[in-house]
Amino acid sequence: MFRVCRRYCGADAVGLGIPGAEAMPFLVKPLLAAMANALFPARCLGCRQLFHRQAARAKEDGSEKSDAGRALADYFCPVCSGQWTAVASPLCSRCGMVFKSRVGPDHFCGRCLERPGTFTRARAAGAYDGTLQLAIQALKFKGHTHLANPLGRLLYATYRHYWLDGDIDLIAPVPLHRRRFRRRGFNQALLLVKAWPLSGEVVMVRDLLARNRPTPPQTGLDRRQRRINIKNAFGVSRPGESVGKRVLLVDDVLTTGATAEACATALLKDGAKRVDVLTLARA
Known part of the structure; x- marks a missing residue:
């Protein structure tokens, strides 16, 4: 029984x-x-201790970070599920970087003032730390694809928080090169958005972009190296599809923004009206 x-x-x-x-x-x-x-009882992905899911859900119901808490309460104990940092103002109005000073309104950071770049704005659910980092790594590198559903719900809640109805026309997950896709078996960006309850006015196009060439992992590279590594790596696989459209790029983590800039460049060359970026985490 x-x-x-x-x-x-x-x-x-x-x-x-x-x-x-x-x-x-x-x-x-x-x-x-x-x-x-x-x-x-479940085993926490963070501390590896056994816990009861109902207790974790009950705790997160009253949390200020309840969107992420409820999403991850089945996989992290009540202690670990709250150990992450939500993105909150003041932050850069464009790239979404959270300022160390917790006083004042949103404004452009120095880097975005000097080099505005191609995408219009980027937002994330949380910082790339704690429980959120563990969950993303478990999905991306350990094949825990069951985490795509709760993380996708968190990402959708973030999307609805920052973008109003009518702001976006197309949603495009950042693609993997076919070699990496074969090794990993899935594209985590696509898994995060495939179950979103989108209205008919917003269309998710899974292959709007293509990764034209394999690139070494960006981990460990500085901003300049990342930009060189990813240069001309992306193109459109559906020429003309994005003409006049407002496109939302979706990925798991935004670090320096080099990948997002490369994708946005390809879309703007194709005729996109605007490109925004949404990720689970901001590193």
Whole structure:
């Protein structure tokens, strides 16, 4: 019975073969889920300790960071789930970098004043640290694709916070080169947005951009090296698709912005009206 609960608590109660389940799935399913949570605690991806999911969810319901907390409460204990830094003002109006000083309004940072770049603005859900960093790394490098759903919900909440209806026409995940895609087996940027409940006015185009050549990982490179490494690495795979459109680029992490700039350059050359950037984290 315990094995049945553990395996099927998230499935339709009818599939459990429980008498009368067809008539009252709304009663059976929550009961089985509660039994499974009590009998089979999860292991935190952060501290590796066992915890009960219901306790983590209850704590995050009252948190100021509840969007991320609820999204990650099934995978991190109540202590670890709160150990991340939400992006908040004051920040750079363009690149989204959070200023060390926590006083004053949003404004352009010195780098964006000197070199405005190609994308219009970038925003992120949180800093690339703590629980959020662990979750992104687990998805990206350890193949924990089940994290794409909660992280995608967090990213969607961030999108709805910063962009109003009618602000965006096309959503484009940053692509991987085919070699890296074959090695990894998935594009994490695509997984993050594929389940978004978009209206008919906003279209997600999974192959709007193409990575024309493989590039070494950007990790460990400085700003100039990243810009050189990624130069001319992207192009449009659907010429003319972005003409006159407002495009939102989506990726997991924004560091120096070199990848976002390269993608935006390709889209603007194709005729895009504007390119914005949204990521889970800002490094």
